[in-house]
Amino acid sequence: MAAPFEKYLEPLAIEGERDIVSARERVRDAARGLGFSAVELTLLATAVSEIARNIIEYAGHGTISLRLSDSGRNPGIEVVAEDRGPGIENIELALQDGYSTRRSLGMGLPGARRLVDEFQIESTVGKGTRVILRKWKTSTKAA
């Protein structure tokens, strides 16, 4: 496995639409700094956009933190999105294409999962949700 994430960036508060834009710009800058390709940058920024929007949409507010790993052979970024919102009742369902409780496309979570190398989600009803995304400079996942 790749090197551990040794560099923490200050968490970004996600409180409004504006912060979604800041979050994906920050991720984009970080990924560019690690030498990610234009495609990989866009994939990751879009995934971050999805989970940030879900924070606003369902939890109202939360945070997004970045951790970078740039000492190993394959640099990577870990994105942790956390909120103390209502949580997700059925994660398996939420991860299915087209499932949405607000009559939207329902492509956010499953889409974001396809855009990154590693995807984890933990959620407790009434407590909140944490989504972790990881992406490596050289993708470890077949396109």
Place this chain on the structure above:
Amino acid sequence: MTEEELSHRMKVIQFTEEDVARLKKLSPYAREYAEPVIEEFYRHLLSFEEMRAFFPDRRTLDYVKRKQKEYFVRLTEGDYGMKYVEDRLLIGAVHEKIDLPIKTYLAMYAYYENQVASRLRAAFAGHADEAFDVFLSLIKLIRLDMILAIDAYSLRREQTIRQQEEAIRELSTPVLRIRDRLLILPIIGLIDRKRATQITAQLLTSIRNARARVIVIDITGVPVVDTDTANHLVQTVEAARLLGAQVITTGLSSEIAQTIVRLGVDLSRLNTVGDLQGGVEEAERILGYRVIRGEGGSSYLEAG
């Protein structure tokens, strides 16, 4: 600023009851010196040409002088609560309004402090320790004022920036009418929900006014298309269709195209054409224009 924040800041700068007591003892001196100190202060200030511009007329100058004299006395009257803070914020706002740069505002304190120090030295002759303590208390209070001034300035700045952003938003999505019945909408920059809504509304109005039949939406300048943006795009296209117009989307970068495919969003209902040029040609074809190549490479359009 709230009561809580204020008491927190007081703690940070270690401003205590002891400081309050010391400052209150200065009150009679402050009354005595307010007039000469402030007069001298402004004489010094106005000796700099760049400063004079900020106080163009006597009335402004008299007003700030009077305020500053009140402030000078106020510094030694205790009760540094919310009312005090509000007054300070107001003074900050007044200075911001006349466009006095914050660095100038803060630099003014240096002269002020010097003035006060030399008066204190005279008033406490032979009691250097006491003078020093009192001066420190005063500096702490002035420090708080500087923090408040910076707050007031940056708040105003933020408001200004937000207003400008709004203005840019509206300007940045021009709907161009390039031929009869043909509109081009170049979208540049990040699209958030508010902007997407604005763009759609603007486009629909333009379609009505121009009785447009074909619209080319160019998204070359859009760096990220997530499900929400894609959804908006699809909805805009549907709405345009209801008004009897067709939409051609151009400028999808290969990165964005790859991302959309992986996201799994279905954009098959969009009529996408590689670049703007191709999009316009396609639009002209739909409208029945024929491109006639003339001699010497010139070309012109003929309605068919």
